[in-house]
Amino acid sequence: MxxxxxxxxxxxxxxATAGDTAEAQVTVTTGTSALTRFxxxxxxxxxxxxxxxxxxxxxxxxxxxxxxxxGAESEALGRAVRAAVEASRVQPxxxxxPGLAPPSGPAPAGSWDEQTAAATPAVRxxxxxxxxxxxxxLEAAGYxxxxxxxxxxxxxxxxxxxxxxxxATLDGIARAPASDGxxxxxxxxxxxxxxxxxxxxxxxxxxxxxxxxxxEPGSYEVVLxxxxxxxxxxxxxxxxxxxxxxxxxxSFAQVGEARFDPSVSIWDDATGLGAVGLPFDAEGxxxxxxxxxxxxxxxxxxxxxxxxxAAGVQSTxxxxxxxxxxxxxxxxxxLRPDAATAEDLVGRMEHGLLVTDFWYTRVLDPRTLVTTGLxxxxxxxxxxxxxxxxxxxxxxxxxxxEALAPGNVLGIAxxxxxxxxxxxxxxxxxxxxxxxxxxxxASG
Amino acid sequence: MFDIASAAVEAALAAxxxxxxxxxxxxxxxxxxxxxxxxxxxRQSEGSGLGVRALLGSSWGFSATTELxxxxxxxxxxxxxxxxxxxxxxxxxxxxxAPIPVVTDxxxxxxxxxxxxxxxxxxxxxxxxxxxxxHRAGAPVAQASYQIWDTEKWLVTSEGSRISQRIRECGAExxxxxxxxxxxxxxxxPGIGGQYGTEGWELVRxxxxxxxxxxxxxxxxxLLAAPECPAGVTDLILGGEQMALQIHESVGHAIELDRIxxxxxxxxxxxxxxxxxxxxxxxxxxxxxxxxxxxxxxxLGSFGYDDEGTPAQSxxxxxxxxxxxxxxxxxxxxxxxxxxxxMVRGDGFNRLPMVRMTNVGLLPGDSSLTExxxxxxxxxxxxxxxxxxxxxxxxxxxxxxxxxxxxRHGKRxxxxxxxxxxGVGPRFWASMDMVGGPDEWVFYGTANCGKGQPxxxxxxxxxxxxxxxxxxxxxxxx
Numbered sequence: 007m008x009x010x011x012x013x014x015x016x017x018x019x020x021x022a023t024a025g026d027t028a029e030a031q032v033t034v035t036t037g038t039s040a041l042t043r044f045x046x047x048x049x050x051x052x053x054x055x056x057x058x059x060x061x062x063x064x065x066x067x068x069x070x071x072x073x074x075x076x077g078a079e080s081e082a083l084g085r086a087v088r089a090a091v092e093a094s095r096v097q098p099x100x101x102x103x104p105g106l107a108p109p110s111g112p113a114p115a116g117s118w119d120e121q122t123a124a125a126t127p128a129v130r131x132x133x134x135x136x137x138x139x140x141x142x143x144l145e146a147a148g149y150x151x152x153x154x155x156x157x158x159x160x161x162x163x164x165x166x167x168x169x170x171x172x173x174a175t176l177d178g179i180a181r182a183p184a185s186d187g188x189x190x191x192x193x194x195x196x197x198x199x200x201x202x203x204x205x206x207x208x209x210x211x212x213x214x215x216x217x218x219x220x221x222e223p224g225s226y227e228v229v230l231x232x233x234x235x236x237x238x239x240x241x242x243x244x245x246x247x248x249x250x251x252x253x254x255x256x257s258f259a260q261v262g263e264a265r266f267d268p269s270v271s272i273w274d275d276a277t278g279l280g281a282v283g284l285p286f287d288a289e290g291x292x293x294x295x296x297x298x299x300x301x302x303x304x305x306x307x308x309x310x311x312x313x314x315x316a317a318g319v320q321s322t323x324x325x326x327x328x329x330x331x332x333x334x335x336x337x338x339x340x341l342r343p344d345a346a347t348a349e350d351l352v353g354r355m356e357h358g359l360l361v362t363d364f365w366y367t368r369v370l371d372p373r374t375l376v377t378t379g380l381x382x383x384x385x386x387x388x389x390x391x392x393x394x395x396x397x398x399x400x401x402x403x404x405x406x407x408e409a410l411a412p413g414n415v416l417g418i419a420x421x422x423x424x425x426x427x428x429x430x431x432x433x434x435x436x437x438x439x440x441x442x443x444x445x446x447x448a449s450g
Numbered sequence: 451m452f453d454i455a456s457a458a459v460e461a462a463l464a465a466x467x468x469x470x471x472x473x474x475x476x477x478x479x480x481x482x483x484x485x486x487x488x489x490x491x492x493r494q495s496e497g498s499g500l501g502v503r504a505l506l507g508s509s510w511g512f513s514a515t516t517e518l519x520x521x522x523x524x525x526x527x528x529x530x531x532x533x534x535x536x537x538x539x540x541x542x543x544x545x546x547x548a549p550i551p552v553v554t555d556x557x558x559x560x561x562x563x564x565x566x567x568x569x570x571x572x573x574x575x576x577x578x579x580x581x582x583x584x585h586r587a588g589a590p591v592a593q594a595s596y597q598i599w600d601t602e603k604w605l606v607t608s609e610g611s612r613i614s615q616r617i618r619e620c621g622a623e624x625x626x627x628x629x630x631x632x633x634x635x636x637x638x639x640p641g642i643g644g645q646y647g648t649e650g651w652e653l654v655r656x657x658x659x660x661x662x663x664x665x666x667x668x669x670x671x672x673l674l675a676a677p678e679c680p681a682g683v684t685d686l687i688l689g690g691e692q693m694a695l696q697i698h699e700s701v702g703h704a705i706e707l708d709r710i711x712x713x714x715x716x717x718x719x720x721x722x723x724x725x726x727x728x729x730x731x732x733x734x735x736x737x738x739x740x741x742x743x744x745x746x747x748x749x750l751g752s753f754g755y756d757d758e759g760t761p762a763q764s765x766x767x768x769x770x771x772x773x774x775x776x777x778x779x780x781x782x783x784x785x786x787x788x789x790x791x792x793m794v795r796g797d798g799f800n801r802l803p804m805v806r807m808t809n810v811g812l813l814p815g816d817s818s819l820t821e822x823x824x825x826x827x828x829x830x831x832x833x834x835x836x837x838x839x840x841x842x843x844x845x846x847x848x849x850x851x852x853x854x855x856x857x858r859h860g861k862r863x864x865x866x867x868x869x870x871x872x873g874v875g876p877r878f879w880a881s882m883d884m885v886g887g888p889d890e891w892v893f894y895g896t897a898n899c900g901k902g903q904p905x906x907x908x909x910x911x912x913x914x915x916x917x918x919x920x921x922x923x924x925x926x927x928x
Contacts, residue, residue: 039904045715049542052512054512057514058516072491077498096574102488127511128539131539132539134540178716254590254627254629330491331490365842366840370870401839401872402928403926448846
């Protein structure tokens with residue numbers, strides 16, 4: 007099934023049902039997502055999902071409604087169109103309806119790899135087997151996922167976009183009796199994944215965490231690994247650089263303010279080198295690079311068409327499916343790397359902590375971005391530039407904005423790594439911060 | 451639909467599976483959201499498809515398709531078996547399935563007023579009315595939404611069960627956010643994310659959103675000027691909504707047998723519980739009695755059969771403070787040597803059924819919120835969850851609430867903003883010394899429980915009452 011053909015069929019159905027004056031937009035996504043999970047060093051879950059998803063939004067005289075369906079057979083398309091048309095007619099007018107995306111050129115090429123699209127369960131199982139063998143003597147757990155999605159967007163204003171994206175991810179831990187170590191790899195191409203390397207790295211980390219000590223809570227200098235930094239970026243993007251949150255006073259961000267250290271530059275770019283993801287958003291706006299922070303100063307926000315219209319700017323291509331209440335959400339964040347190595351950053355720390363991953367982080371207040379969470383998969387005490395011993399997991403309560411404030415960023419490494427996040431991805435390096443507020447040990 | 455599922459099961463067996471089951475699922479859903487008196491989104495969804503599980507040796511495979519015909523069903527059944535065959539490249543120990551009865555049955559949840567049949571105008575007027583009212587009452591951001599799910603399932607197992615179910619669920623929520631100089635404050639009703647159940651629209655009417663709108667808006671504004679929750683160790687009274695979250699995070703997830711066995715270790719985490727201590731471990735005080743009861747009428751975690759065809763049941767989890775039960779499916783139960791608990795569900799036809807909470811709740815005691823306040827000389831009352839974080843063994847937690855009140859000399863005093871508390875599960879539960887009675891027992895519903903990879907969103911219920919805890923650390927700040 008060609009997704010763009012399916013979009014055209016839906017738009018024809020809308021015109022036949024509601025007339026030529028109805029505005030409509032449709033997205034069709036098809037493809038395969040497959041994920042092989044392992045735990046206790048064996049594959050315990052192994053799933054393949056062959057999907058077709060359709061979303062149509064109809065606006066008649068400023069009244070809008072959406073319908074979604076799975077499958078592309080005529081009956082399902084017809085039911086979705088009828089549902090959207092009938093529902094739109096009884097809706098109150100939407101005073102902030104921004105209209106449809108106008109025609110633009112073709113979307114940028116998405117990340118795509120044929121080998122990944124054709125990856126079989128045996129390919130994923132092979133990568134898992136390599137990981138498991140590499141942690142020999144420890145227990146292994148994690149997942150290997152391949153996705154290959156093709157999507158199209160079309161609307162009655164003439165915008166037509168096609169794109170496709172593949173991803174391959176290997177994310178696992180090695181488990182020693184009292185400590186875990188993690189490793190993750192992500193790419194558009196399954197051929198880039200190295201199961202043995204990932205397993206060996208996780209095992210090294212787990213073994214180095216044996217016999218951890220408890221540490222008193224307080225503020226510590228820290229070196230945070232790319233997984234932790236991705237978490238910072240995710241919350242800054244979702245809560246902070248969100249144009250809607252800014253307009254409603256729920257964000258710290260004000261364009262033009264130097265809220266961050268001059269070493270900090272943050273942007274979103276699904277079309278960037280090494281990025282993954284579809285090349286257009288849910289409203290048919292093509293993805294492009296959008297800068298949020300340049301040398302410490304906030305310089306841009308994420309918008310969908312609604313918040314962009316209210317702010318008098320163009321959409322930045324950050325609308326998400328079903329995200330009318332959220333506003334624009336970045337999904338391919340980058341933090342600018344610097345020249346140092348992660349080892350350099352640790353070497354500069356006189357007394358502090360090296361943290362591998364964060365876990366279960368939650369925002370206490372979206373305005374201040376005070377966040378609580380725990381460390382995971384390896385925390386180490388550093389003295390005079392050397393890792394001296396492992397530390398038990400700690401709970402922190404820390405403002406993510408203040409963490410990157412002027413003067414608090416002591417260094418940024420060059421090891422930027424594409425990392426899968428709860429929503430989208432982040433490409434971030436290891437960073438060195440002057441202060442991070444730990445509020446307790448995980449054991450109480 | 452049974453024929454399509456049967457074709458998939460037959461194909462999986464023909465491809466080498468020693469056990470297979472197939473679920474055809476049709477789900478219609480609807481959500482509407484409004485802000486400040488305007489409807490922002492209305493989405494109606496219809497999804498249907500087939501999901502097949504195949505067990506080959508000790509290895510599982512799962513495959514799903516949106517194509518509902520016998521050809522696609524056979525192809526999907528074969529793919530499930532082939533995926534299981536790939537799993538045998540990294541095999542686990544021998545895997546058995548705990549026995550369950552072979553059943554042919556149909557089950558439906560109760561529903562007085564079909565929520566999808568209620569007119570969009572009525573539903574829209576409700577959201578427009580309450581958000582407009584809260585906005586006019588001073589809330590800069592006033593939001594409300596409802597969600598409805600109408601799910602039909604047809605399950606066929608290679609052991610001979612053929613079970614159909616229709617489960618209707620709905621619920622609603624509203625919130626007011628006040629914006630201050632340096633922070634925001636939010637009040638939600640009936641709680642963060644709303645209140646949901648396996649009921650019809652009568653549930654939403656019963657919530658009485660309009661009757662609470664002014665209070666919610668006023669409390670959000672008042673919180674901006676309220677004093678900060680003091681830091682220290684004190685007696686803590688939790689309202690019912692926060693108790694539901696406390697149960698969900700520090701009991702519900704901890705007793706999931708797949709976690710205990712390490713199957714979720716890399717992502718959601720494991721559990722502090724050791725199966726060798728099932729039946730002897732003290733989880734909390736003598737007042738702590740917890741069940742996982744999938745038979746409670748109207749509760750969000752209720753059903754007739756789980757997605758393996760195990761009948762819904764009530765399983766004791768904690769009795770007089772002693773840990774006695776787990777949440778299980780057929781494979782995990784066989785490993786642990788316990789009966790199949792009937793707690794395996796999948797989020798949609800295209801998601802592998804896995805161990806999920808049913809209605810994990812605290813049984814009522816003999817006190818009341820009024821009595822708890824009256825019996826507390828120095829403490830804090832907190833309610834309505836705002837943030838939640840717990841470690842990967844489900845021990846160390848830190849929860850924030852939307853609102854708190856000082857308790858002095860048996861009376862509720864001034865409002866407190868940014869209340870938080872932290873603790874370690876068994877120590878916290880051991881400090882519970884007063885538990886609300888049957889009159890305060892509410893079946894809270896959580897419609898956004900994330901678990902699994904690919905991520906699945908589960909619907910879980912949490913019967914809860916207010917309770918008092920002694921010597922709790924509060925007021926943790928960044």
